[in-house]
Amino acid sequence: MSGSTPRSGGAMVEFDGVGLRYGPDAEVLRDISFNLQPGSFYFLTGPSGAGKTSLLKMLYLAQRPSRGIVRLFGEDLGHMPRHRLPGFRRRIGVVFQDFRLIPHLTARDNIALPLRVAGVSEEDLAGPVGEMLSWIGLSERADARPATLSGGEQQRVAIARAVIARPQLLVADEPTGNVDPDMAMRLLGLFEALNRLGTTVVVATHDIHLISRIENVQMMRLEKGRLADPTGALRYPPNRS
Numbered sequence: 572m573s574g575s576t577p578r579s580g581g582a583m584v585e586f587d588g589v590g591l592r593y594g595p596d597a598e599v600l601r602d603i604s605f606n607l608q609p610g611s612f613y614f615l616t617g618p619s620g621a622g623k624t625s626l627l628k629m630l631y632l633a634q635r636p637s638r639g640i641v642r643l644f645g646e647d648l649g650h651m652p653r654h655r656l657p658g659f660r661r662r663i664g665v666v667f668q669d670f671r672l673i674p675h676l677t678a679r680d681n682i683a684l685p686l687r688v689a690g691v692s693e694e695d696l697a698g699p700v701g702e703m704l705s706w707i708g709l710s711e712r713a714d715a716r717p718a719t720l721s722g723g724e725q726q727r728v729a730i731a732r733a734v735i736a737r738p739q740l741l742v743a744d745e746p747t748g749n750v751d752p753d754m755a756m757r758l759l760g761l762f763e764a765l766n767r768l769g770t771t772v773v774v775a776t777h778d779i780h781l782i783s784r785i786e787n788v789q790m791m792r793l794e795k796g797r798l799a800d801p802t803g804a805l806r807y808p809p810n811r812s
């Protein structure tokens with residue numbers, strides 16, 4: 572991993588008074604303030620349209636806030652020159668709601684992509700990619716292209732691709748929406764394993780069953796573009812000390 576690490580004792584992610592609007596329309600997110608601590612596991616919930624995907628987009632740097640401050644890995648993104656963004660993005664694993672697999676690459680090559688980008692040799696990546704294919708139950712379909720995979724199979728490949736390079740931050744948008752409950756638990760196991768290795772994990776989901784199966788998670792709930800804190804687990808507003 573290149574680049575800076577979070578300031579000592581600092582948050583992995585800090586949102587301070589963040590608002591987001593698309594074009595001239597009203598804000599879809601308002602007054603969003605929270606800290607994500609390194610190595611923690613968060614579920615983001617809320618009704619459809621509450622703004623979960625929009626919040627995640629700001630987390631994985633696909634969207635800049637309309638106002639407020641977003642700090643990632645201790646740095647203010649508002650003051651970051653564009654040429655530094657790709658380096659930051661490489662430290663973040665993303666499971667997109669619509670998967671976004673590369674259509675002309677096989678399942679194996681989609682999963683291997685982050686390791687290749689990181690410069691891992693073909694010899695060294697074969698083992699981890701094979702293990703990942705086995706974990707998601709797709710060893711037999713390793714040479715299949717995305718268009719020939721089911722929605723659930725594509726989702727499993729997307730998850731494997733997001734976790735294989737052990738990102739510092741993992742952001743997953745409804746990552747188990749297309750798989751059965753057993754596979755959902757297996758995939759959640761991947762997130763937990765990564766989290767135990769130190770990755771901060773943020774999972775947006777409607778799946779209450781999934782949430783109830785994990786211990787030591789923190790909940791974030793969005794309602795109509797605002798953050799609620801029903802459990803009190805979240806520091807809201809953030810501790811400014």
Ligand SMILES: Nc1ncnc2c1ncn2[C@@H]1O[C@H](COP(=O)(O)OP(=O)(O)OP(=O)(O)O)[C@@H](O)[C@H]1O
Nearest residue numbers: 593594599617618619620621622623624625626793
């Ligand atoms: N690119 C966009 N342009 C304009 N409005 C958008 C855009 N993306 C999202 N919105 C609007 O922002 C609001 C929040 O959408 P968002 O997708 O973030 O919600 P969500 O909580 O992820 O919903 P779901 O659970 O259905 O995926 C919605 O009113 C949506 O219509």
